[in-house]
Amino acid sequence: MRADRRSFMKAATLGAAAAVAAPYGFVKTINQAWGAQSWLKKGEPIKIGLLFSLSGGLAVPEEDSTLVMQYAIDEINKNGGIAGSPIEPVIVDAKSDFNVYSEKTKELILRNRVVAIFGCYTSASRKAILPTVMAQNHLLYYPTCYEGAECTQNTICTGPLANQHSRDLIPFMVEQFGKKVFFVGSNYVWPKESNKNAKVWLEKAGGELLGEEYIPLGSSEFGPVLNKIREAKPSFIFSTVVGASDIAFHKQFKQEGFKVDSMPIASLTTGEIETRAMGNEFGAGHFLSAPYFQGLDNPTNHKFVEGFLKSKYGKNGTTHYNMEETYLSAYVFKYGLEKAIAAGGIEAVTPRSIRDHSGGVRVEDAISPEGLVWIDDQNFNTWLKPKIGQCQADGSFKIVKASAEHVAPDPYSIYPDLGKCTADGLKAADGKVRKSVI
Structure with missing residues (x-):
């Protein structure tokens, strides 16, 4: 008995010391164990x-x-x-x-x-x-x-999700500007997986994918990509470029002499904040699919x-x-x-x-x-209700298409199996x- 008690006290002391020494020690929630710490307490922040x-x-x-x-x-x-x-x-x-x-x-x-x-x-x-x-x-x-x-x-x-995002944007752009498309994205999982979805919608719309390029996340060098786009002559560009790279892409697009009226960029990310950061003249005429725009009335x-x-x-x-x-x-x-x-x-x-x-x-x-x-x-x-907007000269977006009904989110829309x-x-x-x- 005495040995058992000593063993118990030693274990308890070591456990307490370990808890103090390990600031990341996980404390179970109140309904996981007796005496555990609750996440929230009445009256506390x-x-x-x-x-x-x-x-x-x-x-x-x-x-x-x-x-x-x-x-x-x-x-x-x-x-x-x-x-x-x-x-x-x-x-x-x-x-x-x-x-x-x-x-x-x-x-x-x-x-x-x-x-x-x-x-x-x-x-x-x-x-x-x-x-x-x-x-x-x-x-x-x-x-x-x-x-x-x-x-x-x-x-x-x-x-x-993709079925609330690019599923409307791709056929809209094909109908408005033509069937030939070039994909440009940042090099990580979201652009690549989004483009798998976009390819499904593009095929259903009767479109043709001319090229698909990815640039490192955070990169600002689009010269080689824009050269390939110039050679391919797509009807429009589908962009999944994000962050500071997105701003660089739109600026270089205009600086390299590309014309928005004959080859617009259709994006899933380029909204009012990106347009403000790059300058309205670089965003004007391009398209964005999103459920919200600042100009919603x-x-x-x-x-x-x-x-x-x-x-x-x-x-x-x-x-x-x-x-x-x-x-x-x-x-x-x-x-x-x-x-x-x-x-x-x-x-x-x-x-x-x-x-x-x-x-x-x-x-x-x-x-x-x-x-x-x-x-x-x-x-x-x-x-939610998907919408498509076109950027105006003042940086605002004009809604050119909006869903009349809410669309259910479907995480596996192209992977039903x-x-x-x-x-x-x-x-x-x-x-x-x-x-x-x-």
Whole structure:
């Protein structure tokens, strides 16, 4: 007995010392073990992580994501917060470095103990942090477009999937400008997978792919690519170039003498913020597919644009699709968390329980600048109305096509044989379910 007691005391002492020495030691949630630490406590701030790049090549879109999240948090806090508790952001600069995204994700979850992370712009950065998010059964709000072909139980996405994005843009451009297309993208997973989808839509539209080129993420040298485009003579260019590279591509397109009226660029990323950064003359005449544009004419958007631009966060002088999708994610979080609290009390909330209560969450017209959207209760992506805009001389976008109905998100739209993304995982035709598929 005495030996057993000594062994027990020694083990307890070593365990306590290890907990102090390891600042990243994982503490189980309240409904996983007796005496475990809860993620939230009544009356205390609700901590969330903002993991975007404030420096480097991805800062052009991602700095605005950080700014608009702070704006949304202030807005929610001024209206009583969530269940009487204010939201407290932990802001991190990911420095456009995938290793930093991964490292800081661990810090946010294990040291800062945020209950959710809002972050990333590229799929490469998302895939860099997802293994940690899933290993800790945590929660990522990914507030931008992505390629699909993914089914995790730890992600909520408020941007469009490929079937809500390029499926309308490709046939529209073929009809308006011709069948011959040249693809240009940044060299990582989102452009390449997006182009697989675009090829399907192009074939169905009777188009012809003349060439497909990828440049390193962050590169600003497009001379060789533009030479190939000059030789190929496409009807239009389909671009999945992102960040600072996108700005360089549009500027060099014009500087090299290409004419937008005879060979426009159709993009999935070049919105108002990129146009402002490059200069309106370089964006004018080109096209973008997105669910949101600053010029949308509805009372909620007018209020959002005016309020944001007049706030201390509106320093960059414009709103755009990625900002609006990020803004929506703050309210999706609020409504999902409120449902989780109502179901079991605030101290029983876990990151996963927020996700599980977010299926079907709606952001109504009165809050959403793009109009009503809602979260799919199976794949936790967003039902929305796709739109196509053409950039004008003043940098604004004129809507040239808009869906009359909401389009369901379909992560596996070109891979139906792989199965269907459900709330529990990817369900194959034989009924077997694979969890956390990336």
